[in-house]
Amino acid sequence: MKTLIWFRGKDLRVSDHPAFEHATNQALMVFVLDPAYFTPDRAQTRPHRMQYLVESLLALEQRIADLGGKLWFVAGRSADVIPKLAKAASVDQVVAMRWAEPFGRKRDGQLARALEVPLVLLEGETLLPPGSIRSQADTPYTVFSPFARRFRSQFELKSRGVEPAELSRVALPDGFKSVPCPTLGSLGLVRNSGLVKGGEQEAKGRLALFLEQSAHSYSDLRNRLDFSGTSRISADLKFGVLSVRQVWAAVMESSLSEAEKTCFTNELIWREFNYSTMWDHPDILGMPFKRKWKDFPWKRDRDLLGLWKAGLTGYPVVDAASRQLLATGFVHNRARMVAASFLTKHLLLDYRLGESHYLRWLTDGDWAQNSMGWQWAAGCGADAQPWFRIFNPVTQGKKFDPNGDYVRRWVPELSGVDAKYIHSPWEAPQRALEWAGVHLGETYPEPVVDHRQARERFLRTAKAFFSDQPVMSEEGTSSTSFGGSGDEFPATSQPA
DNA sequence: TTTTGAGTTGTTCGA
């Protein structure tokens, strides 16, 4: 049985890649470089993920070569390249890992029809196939906790998957031109050393280090902005450089306490929940999960959005998050929540404005995870709590960055401010600010909104909207109906 | 069908 293994950006690994369970070792292995993504112009629009992707592709090419195989890179649109390649190579099947995204499903449907041989889509992105966890009423869960209980009762890790001992080099058929694996230079990118490094060995090292060290106090430290208490494997999971099954297995085989295992695997179950929810409700990538929110009067003030993106809102933790995102492609989970809460609740901006900004800049930017995270923060996501949960950015800072080290790292103009005032510099005595070299309104902004007023405005707006009263907000309403975040969604094949 | 317990991550107020 001759097989074409089609790698495609969410499965950039050799260990526990489902294709190697399925295919003979006489497999032609290909990655298609779609010019819609692999050009300097396009790479500039998402440089962090491109850097990680390029590093992971180079590592994958090397790893396959070390095992005696060959990963070919072919330029073109996969909808054209894959059917032609399958035919020219006379394969009996094309094997790929399934994507759960609606545009991926659409693409795969089209490809399956264009192919003369079967397109075999393999599970592997999630622990259980999305859509397989159901309530007693056979409906998808809409809140996390019952989903997680059901997941734990159903899921049992049966296998850690295969690790091929050797691969064989299968030639590209005549008429196809192989191109080199893209490099940062070929895409016009300069390496950003602040980003998490791509590649299977790097990712495995990251996981191992986490399990040896901070995982032992994960439940305590995971919320701290000023410690590296989290695993940092989000990009590895997004690109499939680590398989979630291997992560689960590594956690379970580790020496962590049962409580810590449960705490960490809960995060993996959140990932399952988000994919599953997207599978059942593909339109959540552009629409609120809770339909009642469809016409919520979010604003689209470009100036406010610009201040938030640049980290100039005057709320130190919020600003630190924005700057960490641009500099490193990563934001601490709690900082993401505070930043998202601020954009939606304090600034009343449409959550999709923040969502698409994060999707552009996050190295781990994944459609389902990002969208569901933003919707949870905005209040329109899969959450049973009522809509009046509003983070206080000062309280959050004091609680989870007590010494202000996170703020000092990312908002250096405040680095001289005493911990007592660093999360609310406008409350500091004038002398303390002068001593720290801070001139509010000059070296660092005054708060762009007053917390108390902004909080009350959101509550008022939400209350009015949900009681079906006409909403009259100060600056006029703009009932937004986005058709999805548009250009952030690739219509074709390759990872963004 | 109705009822009941519970829901990732909160904030504010007042004792």
Place this chain on the structure above:
DNA sequence: GTCGAACAACTCAAA
């Protein structure tokens, strides 16, 4: 500084 209750009464999922 710490603690418990109030916030405003929401919905889901299972019994």
